[in-house]
Amino acid sequence: MKIDILTLFPEMFKGPFDESMIKRAQEKKLVEIKIHNLRAWAKDKHKTVDNRPFGGGVGMILMVEPIDQALKELRRKETKVILLTPQGKIFSQPLAQKLSKEKHLVFICGHYEGVDERIREHLVDEEISIGDYILTGGELPAMVVVDTIVRLIPKVLEKKEAVQDESFSNNLLEYPQYTRPANFKGQQVPEILLSGNHKKIAGWQKKKAKEKTKKRRPDLL
Numbered sequence: 001m002k003i004d005i006l007t008l009f010p011e012m013f014k015g016p017f018d019e020s021m022i023k024r025a026q027e028k029k030l031v032e033i034k035i036h037n038l039r040a041w042a043k044d045k046h047k048t049v050d051n052r053p054f055g056g057g058v059g060m061i062l063m064v065e066p067i068d069q070a071l072k073e074l075r076r077k078e079t080k081v082i083l084l085t086p087q088g089k090i091f092s093q094p095l096a097q098k099l100s101k102e103k104h105l106v107f108i109c110g111h112y113e114g115v116d117e118r119i120r121e122h123l124v125d126e127e128i129s130i131g132d133y134i135l136t137g138g139e140l141p142a143m144v145v146v147d148t149i150v151r152l153i154p155k156v157l158e159k160k161e162a163v164q165d166e167s168f169s170n171n172l173l174e175y176p177q178y179t180r181p182a183n184f185k186g187q188q189v190p191e192i193l194l195s196g197n198h199k200k201i202a203g204w205q206k207k208k209a210k211e212k213t214k215k216r217r218p219d220l221l
Helices: 011-019 020-025 062-074 092-098 117-122 139-150 197-214
Strands: 002-007 034-036 081-088 104-109 126-129
Touching: 002 011, 002 062, 002 139, 011 020, 011 034, 011 139, 011 197, 020 034, 020 139, 062 104, 062 117, 081 092, 081 139, 092 139, 104 139, 126 139
Parallel strands: 002 034, 002 104, 081 104, 081 126
Antiparallel strands: none
16 A cells, blocks of 8 residues: 655655564565655745635635646556545545555645645545544544554554554444453452353353443444
């Protein structure tokens, strides 16, 4: 998979994308991630990519021309362009699974007060939000979405069961898990997990996963 990210703040991505699983996925050539400074496609000497909105309003919005020029250079036949914006579809595990099968993704990081509406109407394929709250820009949402997608790419995680049995993969939160010691300050691990009876353990795990989900996300059941 190839991922291109358009942003005004490329330095923000250095830490998250240079560590842990995403770093290893890039080293294994399972994903190629490129961070682009949107100002590279600005037309004036000041590298302007945002301006005040017509009709007035607080703040600055991203201009359509630099985005259009960037996409003309980056877009291919198989490209899917995604705008990170509060108005977008709420991001979810099923959506992450769908996007992980794409060959090329371009993410546009929303900015301050928003973007020129023509970007939304004519240049992007999908709009995504990571939740109903306001951030200063689309950089953090882009990191969240990319992290979620990359770990679903085959061979990124060594054990495929790691993405099959986790929260939300089957519309269930993950069941409670424990490790050694079995007794910590009088707090005991459930006996059934120590029984060695895999059928009973699986039944217990499913029951507990449903209980957790019903408590926090009843809409999933």
